[in-house]
Amino acid sequence: MKSDLAIHAEGIGKQYRIGAQQKSYSTLRESLVDLSRNAAGAVRGGLKELRQRRENNSFWALKDISFEIKRGDVVGIVGSNGAGKSTLLKVLSRITDPTVGFVDLRGRVGSLLEVGTGFHPELTGRENIFLNGAILGMPRSVVKKQFDAIVDFAGVERFVDTPVKRYSSGMYLRLAFAVAAHLEPEILLVDEVLAVGDVQFQNKCIGKMESVAKEGRTVLFVSHNMAAIRSLCTRGIMLRSGQVVSQGDVQTVIQDYYADLGLLGSNEPSEDQDGRSVFGRVVLDSGDSNSLNQSEPFELSTTFKLDTAVSGFRLFCLFSDMRNQQLIAVCKTSEELGFRDEVPAGKHRVSVNFPALWLSPGMYSVYFKMMMADVDTSKHQSNAFPLDVFGDSSPVDAMINPNTNWTVQTSDDTRSNAWQLKTSIQTS
Numbered sequence: 003m004k005s006d007l008a009i010h011a012e013g014i015g016k017q018y019r020i021g022a023q024q025k026s027y028s029t030l031r032e033s034l035v036d037l038s039r040n041a042a043g044a045v046r047g048g049l050k051e052l053r054q055r056r057e058n059n060s061f062w063a064l065k066d067i068s069f070e071i072k073r074g075d076v077v078g079i080v081g082s083n084g085a086g087k088s089t090l091l092k093v094l095s096r097i098t099d100p101t102v103g104f105v106d107l108r109g110r111v112g113s114l115l116e117v118g119t120g121f122h123p124e125l126t127g128r129e130n131i132f133l134n135g136a137i138l139g140m141p142r143s144v145v146k147k148q149f150d151a152i153v154d155f156a157g158v159e160r161f162v163d164t165p166v167k168r169y170s171s172g173m174y175l176r177l178a179f180a181v182a183a184h185l186e187p188e189i190l191l192v193d194e195v196l197a198v199g200d201v202q203f204q205n206k207c208i209g210k211m212e213s214v215a216k217e218g219r220t221v222l223f224v225s226h227n228m229a230a231i232r233s234l235c236t237r238g239i240m241l242r243s244g245q246v247v248s249q250g251d252v253q254t255v256i257q258d259y260y261a262d263l264g265l266l267g268s269n270e271p272s273e274d275q276d277g278r279s280v281f282g283r284v285v286l287d288s289g290d291s292n293s294l295n296q297s298e299p300f301e302l303s304t305t306f307k308l309d310t311a312v313s314g315f316r317l318f319c320l321f322s323d324m325r326n327q328q329l330i331a332v333c334k335t336s337e338e339l340g341f342r343d344e345v346p347a348g349k350h351r352v353s354v355n356f357p358a359l360w361l362s363p364g365m366y367s368v369y370f371k372m373m374m375a376d377v378d379t380s381k382h383q384s385n386a387f388p389l390d391v392f393g394d395s396s397p398v399d400a401m402i403n404p405n406t407n408w409t410v411q412t413s414d415d416t417r418s419n420a421w422q423l424k425t426s427i428q429t430s
């Protein structure tokens with residue numbers, strides 16, 4: 003393996019049996035039971051038949067996966083449900099073996115693949131931290147040095163001597179993440195931690211992964227949260243049906259993922275019933291991109307064509323989220339746009355300037371719609387423009403998170419109104 007590489011995967015395939023119980027981490031006892039069942043089956047049906055039965059009932063969760071990841075790369079792994087993301091991380095972390103192909107990893111691996119992986123339920127938080135350190139091959143003194151930071155990050159000070167089986171799922175997750183991220187792994191594999199836990203903890207996790215990445219360590223991160231993938235990762239790998247269908251720059255991979263989900267619309271000129279194009283393409287800031295920083299003003303423009311003069315119209319610009327909920331609607335009449343008596347036939351270009359909208363990161367769909375004043379059945383709509391907003395996530399699950407000024411004044415005397423300025427902060 004080349005010296006600048008952390009991971010080299012070559013032709014990995016993973017075959018599972020259909021209908022096999024979904025159990026990712028079998029205990030030694032379960033493995034022994036499985037082994038004896040298979041052995042008994044082999045004696046009864048003959049080895050050949052057993053092998054054949056396995057072939058027929060099997061499918062490939064991963065197929066011919068090859069990639070190289072450089073040391074210090076932070077890679078987002080995306081794909082829809084069942085695409086094979088978790089299986090890939092399990093193969094990389096050696097929890098499961100590939101059926102074919104090989105993986106070369108250079109460096110100590112820390113992984114958080116499922117909540118509490120590697121935790122023993124009967125042991126306390128403290129004991130599990132040291133157990134995980136030992137599994138990672140770290141000297142006890144190094145684990146000791148990190149111990150307080152782990153407990154502090156996880157916020158489990160009061161429960162550190164309680165068996166983890168008594169932890170809430172949130173505490174379990176926080177401790178598991180803290181252990182995986184603090185025990186100085188050279189390669190950190192993290193699977194969808196952000197699906198659980200509150201937004202504050204999610205942001206804390208992203209912050210920690212960022213600092214792991216800044217220290218030049220390699221991070222592989224599986225998530226369905228594209229805002230998190232974009233803020234954390236520089237590169238991406240997209241899986242579909244167990245195969246790599248896109249890899250490279252994270253922005254491109256996210257776009258491919260959205261396109262795969264059918265979220266991008268066509269943004270081609272729209273056509274009315276007669277097959278004539280009415281609206282042209284929708285364009286952001288006169289460019290080709292559809293990425294928008296939530297904190298910046300922007301301009302949307304399009305063209306529309308009228309075959310004959312009309313007495314007037316109302317023109318809308320509308321934003322919806324991915325659940326098709328309308329979020330923003332702005333509208334002007336042709337009069338307000340400067341057309342006096344009628345709007346002449348021909349092609350017209352219209353631009354709308356928006357202030358920073360502070361939308362939460364994610365995909366939005368924007369389109370223009372026109373309603374003619376004299377023919378009320380006549381509505382024309384542009385195709386949807388996929389607006390990809392990036393920036394900071396809201397501290398709670400909200401759509402808009404504007405920049406605000408906060409001031410706190412305090413008075414020593416509860417009866418007086420002699421306020422003294424305590425804090426004045428600007429937040430976003």
Ligand SMILES: Nc1ncnc2c1ncn2[C@@H]1O[C@H](COP(=O)(O)OP(=O)(O)OP(=O)(O)O)[C@@H](O)[C@H]1O
Nearest residue numbers: 018019022024025063082083084085086087088089
């Ligand atoms: N132990 C197993 N036995 C049999 N099939 C399995 C096993 N683990 C995963 N699979 C199957 O392999 C395929 C890939 O699963 P995997 O969990 O890797 O997908 P994923 O991309 O992580 O999905 P999600 O986003 O829903 O977590 C799925 O069809 C899944 O049902």
